[in-house]
Amino acid sequence: MQNAPESSLVGQEYEVEVGPVAHGGHCVARTQDGRVLFVRHALPGEKVVAKVTEGEEDSRFLRADAVQVLEPSKDRVEAPCPYAGPGKCGGCDWQHAKPGAQRRFKGEVVAEQLQRLAGLTPEEAGWDGTVMPAPGDKLPAGEVPAWRTRVQYAVDADGRAGLRKHRSHEVQPVDHCMIAAPGVSELGVEKRDWPQMATVEAIAATGSNDRQVVLTPRPGGRLPLVELDKPVSVLRVEERDGSVHRVHGRAFVRERADERTYRVGMGGFWQVHPQAADMLVKAVMQGLLPRKGDMALDLYCGVGLFAGALADRVGEKGAVLGIESGKRAVEDARHNLQHFDRVRIEQGKVESVLPRTGIDEVDLIVLDPPRAGAGKQTVNHLASLGARRIAYVACDPAALARDLAYFREGGYKPRTLRAFDLFPMTHHVECVAILEPAAKGS
Numbered sequence: 543m544q545n546a547p548e549s550s551l552v553g554q555e556y557e558v559e560v561g562p563v564a565h566g567g568h569c570v571a572r573t574q575d576g577r578v579l580f581v582r583h584a585l586p587g588e589k590v591v592a593k594v595t596e597g598e599e600d601s602r603f604l605r606a607d608a609v610q611v612l613e614p615s616k617d618r619v620e621a622p623c624p625y626a627g628p629g630k631c632g633g634c635d636w637q638h639a640k641p642g643a644q645r646r647f648k649g650e651v652v653a654e655q656l657q658r659l660a661g662l663t664p665e666e667a668g669w670d671g672t673v674m675p676a677p678g679d680k681l682p683a684g685e686v687p688a689w690r691t692r693v694q695y696a697v698d699a700d701g702r703a704g705l706r707k708h709r710s711h712e713v714q715p716v717d718h719c720m721i722a723a724p725g726v727s728e729l730g731v732e733k734r735d736w737p738q739m740a741t742v743e744a745i746a747a748t749g750s751n752d753r754q755v756v757l758t759p760r761p762g763g764r765l766p767l768v769e770l771d772k773p774v775s776v777l778r779v780e781e782r783d784g785s786v787h788r789v790h791g792r793a794f795v796r797e798r799a800d801e802r803t804y805r806v807g808m809g810g811f812w813q814v815h816p817q818a819a820d821m822l823v824k825a826v827m828q829g830l831l832p833r834k835g836d837m838a839l840d841l842y843c844g845v846g847l848f849a850g851a852l853a854d855r856v857g858e859k860g861a862v863l864g865i866e867s868g869k870r871a872v873e874d875a876r877h878n879l880q881h882f883d884r885v886r887i888e889q890g891k892v893e894s895v896l897p898r899t900g901i902d903e904v905d906l907i908v909l910d911p912p913r914a915g916a917g918k919q920t921v922n923h924l925a926s927l928g929a930r931r932i933a934y935v936a937c938d939p940a941a942l943a944r945d946l947a948y949f950r951e952g953g954y955k956p957r958t959l960r961a962f963d964l965f966p967m968t969h970h971v972e973c974v975a976i977l978e979p980a981a982k983g984s
């Protein structure tokens with residue numbers, strides 16, 4: 543083990559008043575000698591003892607855990623999960639906050655990012671400032687929605703399944719992850735030993751009984767005989783190059799959304815909350831209002847979720863082009879949407895495929911990029927296509943806010959913005975912004 547440098551402040555304790563929530567699942571605090579702390583396990587307005595977990599004398603900021611709460615917030619609850627807390631599981635950030643307060647914090651983070659990176663107030667973004675829970679997730683304090691339909695367990699040196707600690711490779715073994723969906727828990731992954739495995743991902747599809755585990759052996763590790771409490775298909779990930787191989791059963795699971803079944807194969811992307819795909823399709827379609835005959839783009843289209851919904855609505859005279867970089871996801875999208883003559887799925891990165899298509903005019907655009915967002919080049923290109931409306935689905939409010947600023951340079955402004963709590967207990971939040979040409983509304 544490496545020794546900490548002499549200038550390390552790890553272990554140092556500060557008594558601090560806790561300030562606002564910041565993006566990333568922590569609050570900001572300032573020590574008496576002016577140091578900035580990002581404190582986990584604290585809540586705004588509390589007085590806590592914060593113990594430094596990362597940082598040195600000359601660091602711009604220090605990371606810390608609240609190890610003692612001197613004056614608790616009225617938003618605080620006893621964390622329902624025994625694995626939540628300083629130095630334990632890194633999966634949930636807000637187990638110690640009331641559910642309503644969690645959503646309020648997420649709203650504050652979205653508002654702060656919009657203001658700081660795009661210069662937008664909630665009103666200017668067309669947002670009422672709220673973060674909406676999924677139906678059924680509004681539970682009394684102390685109860686936890688079991689929403690994670692995909693859980694990647696890490697395996698410790700003794701072969702026990704668990705979850706990684708915050709910003710660490712260390713594994714916190716767990717008997718039961720409270721946010722795992724019943725379909726995941728029923729498999730019994732946590733009760734079994736997984737010697738020679740690095741990770742075990744459990745997937746419980748929504749709208750079908752398909753269950754799958756995706757095993758990643760350690761280098762040289764041998765695959766176990768997989769005997770779980772429910773029948774599953776099994777995939778294996780090659781540590782060396784990340785390639786995924788079918789071991790037994792189907793190579794995909796069937797997910798349902800917007801009254802259609804989607805095949806999602808070989809570890810391809812699908813929304814994790816069981817209600818998310820439906821809720822997002824609804825928000826996007828309500829915002830875009832597709833018309834028969836429209837030409838639409840679905841960028842970063844995964845297995846074709848929004849392309850399918852658009853294809854239904856633009857009809858036979860319309861057309862949809864999906865672009866997705868994952869080769870297997872593209873195969874699935876083509877399979878899922880094969881009965882639509884006027885849907886085309888192109889494989890490759892949006893930034894290189896879109897210019898090659900030669901498309902210079904469209905009616906509608908959906909973009910649902912990964913956490914990094916779309917970036918200036920892609921946003922500039924999209925803003926030049928004359929779309930009537932653009933739906934931006936975002937899992938990172940910082941990337942969304944930055945891209946909204948680029949869209950403004952390109953002549954688009956948000957018409958509405960909605961925020962959804964599709965990751966309860968964590969700091970993550972999903973947003974859907976609907977944009978329109980600025981000239982239209984001004």
Ligand SMILES: C[S@@+](CC[C@H](N)C(=O)[O-])C[C@H]1O[C@@H](n2cnc3c(N)ncnc32)[C@H](O)[C@@H]1O
Pocket residue numbers: 811812813841842843844845846847848865866867868871890891892893910911912
């Ligand atoms: C957040 S997921 C959205 C998938 C889909 N819209 C859905 O809701 O199921 C982002 C997708 O973008 C793909 N992707 C990542 N970077 C990309 C890029 N530069 N160009 C095209 N696709 C990309 C990923 O493989 C992933 O399928």
